[in-house]
Amino acid sequence: MMLFSRVRGLPVLTPGDADRVGVVRALTVDAASGEVTHVRIRRGRLRREAVVAWSALGAVGPDMLIARPAGRPGEAPPHRDLVGSRVLTECGEERGTVLDAAFDPATARIEAVLTTLGELPAGRLLGLGDHALVIRTGHGHPG
Amino acid sequence: MNGLTAVRSLTTLPVVTLGGDAVAHVKDTVFDPAAGRIASFTLTGRTLMSGPLPQDLPWPAVHCLGRHAVMVRDEGALCDLPLSVARRDALRGRLLGAQVLTDDGDLVGTVLDVLVEGGTSGRLVAFRLAAHRELVHGSRHRRHQVYVPRGEVLSVSGRTLVIPAHATTYVTDGLPAFVARAGAHHDRGRGAVR
Numbered sequence: 001m002m003l004f005s006r007v008r009g010l011p012v013l014t015p016g017d018a019d020r021v022g023v024v025r026a027l028t029v030d031a032a033s034g035e036v037t038h039v040r041i042r043r044g045r046l047r048r049e050a051v052v053a054w055s056a057l058g059a060v061g062p063d064m065l066i067a068r069p070a071g072r073p074g075e076a077p078p079h080r081d082l083v084g085s086r087v088l089t090e091c092g093e094e095r096g097t098v099l100d101a102a103f104d105p106a107t108a109r110i111e112a113v114l115t116t117l118g119e120l121p122a123g124r125l126l127g128l129g130d131h132a133l134v135i136r137t138g139h140g141h142p143g
Numbered sequence: 144m145n146g147l148t149a150v151r152s153l154t155t156l157p158v159v160t161l162g163g164d165a166v167a168h169v170k171d172t173v174f175d176p177a178a179g180r181i182a183s184f185t186l187t188g189r190t191l192m193s194g195p196l197p198q199d200l201p202w203p204a205v206h207c208l209g210r211h212a213v214m215v216r217d218e219g220a221l222c223d224l225p226l227s228v229a230r231r232d233a234l235r236g237r238l239l240g241a242q243v244l245t246d247d248g249d250l251v252g253t254v255l256d257v258l259v260e261g262g263t264s265g266r267l268v269a270f271r272l273a274a275h276r277e278l279v280h281g282s283r284h285r286r287h288q289v290y291v292p293r294g295e296v297l298s299v300s301g302r303t304l305v306i307p308a309h310a311t312t313y314v315t316d317g318l319p320a321f322v323a324r325a326g327a328h329h330d331r332g333r334g335a336v337r
Contacts, residue, residue, distance in 0.1 A: 031163070080163070090161060091262065092209015129163025132212075 001111060002060075004083050004101045012041050012065045015058045024065060025049065028079045029101075029110065031128035036108040038076045039065065051076040060105040080128045087115050088132035098133060147268055147322070148210065150239070150257040158186065158200060158221075159212040165189055166218050167196055174238050174257070174267060176299040181265035184213065186221065199224045208261045238304070243272060243291070245308040250275045254304070255288060258318075267293055269321060270304075278311060289314045290321035 004027055012021040022043035027036050028051075039057065041050040053076075058066035087095040096117035103110045110122040113133070126134040150172045157165040167186040175182040184205075186196040204220035205213060215221075243251040252272035260266040274287040291306065292313050298305045315321040 085163075088159060088163070088212055088214075089209070090214055091207040092159070092212040092214045094211040127160070127162035129160065129165070131157060131159050131165035132163050134159070134161050134163045134214075 001102050002105050010065055012067050014068050015066050026081060029082050029128060031125040034110045034122040034125055036103055040079060054108045082128060086132045088134050089137045090126060090134055091137050146261050147258045148261045150259060157212050159214055160217050169213060170195055179267045181259060197224060198222060202265050207263055208265060242303045244303060244305050245311060246305055247308045251278050251311060269293055289316060
């Protein structure tokens with residue numbers, strides 16, 4: 001289990017020669033499937049951001065990621081930051097803001113989303129857009 | 144019963160898809176007074192300077208009406224509409240500012256706001272009125288605002304609404320008191336707020 005907040009800022013190294021590519025800027029998620037799909041890597045002030053599919057990562061450790069960036073941002077789905085987004089139920093009621101999310105690095109599946117109002121199971125995620133993370137209305141959670 | 148929402152508070156509410164994207168903002172709420180429910184929403188663009196959209200959001204395309212957003216399944220819920228038609232419908236379906244009479248012919252007041260049921264209902268529940276002197280006695284210098292249930296029959300003639308006379312017996316000053324009284328009104332069976 002890894003937290004988004006722990007992955008952010010981790011160095012990304014190339015396989016073999018262990019050259020430093022950059023640091024993890026953000027994780028792109030597909031909220032409907034509840035998976036991390038891409039890693040966005042900051043390569044420096046003057047170089048464009050690199051995007052690597054999570055499935056193309058060589059290894060994921062607690063202190064670094066091994067990857068060889070090949071893709072360009074245009075080839076990846078549009079990025080929305082999960083952390084910091086407002087949470088909205090499918091009934092149009094706000095439910096706080098996302099603080100962090102936990103996921104399994106082996107399967108890339110999101111296990112839980114931590115919000116200012118508590119923890120949400122990944123099964124309740126519906127979609128993440130430019131306005132909010134939309135969640136299903138859970139049983140015992142009116143609105 | 145879903146929560147009650149004041150229609151004035153719906154203006155500027157974002158229209159959000161289940162994918163989390165805001166596709167428009169609510170400009171006006173258009174009623175079908177005869178049916179006693181919301182007919183559609185007119186829309187504006189998402190940015191501060193964007194004007195009205197040539198699209199509206201018909202009530203059947205609304206997934207859910209909440210306190211913080213109008214939820215739609217996707218962007219396809221918005222219907223293309225010539226602006227002239229949108230303006231005509233908006234004028235016809237506007238209840239704010241309309242005069243309210245009882246079916247006995249007594250003037251009750253002028254509509255300041257409309258309370259609707261949220262969720263998937265969109266039902267018109269009550270009016271917030273600037274009460275006429277004959278309805279609420281007191282100082283002429285103090286404008287009384289009261290809540291009146293719409294009753295089971297609501298007829299419309301131009302900019303005038305006609306409600307059943309017995310609905311005025313449930314007049315209250317505040318929203319919490321109104322919700323309690325509306326429950327009593329509901330229990331009257333045929334006189335219920337439907």
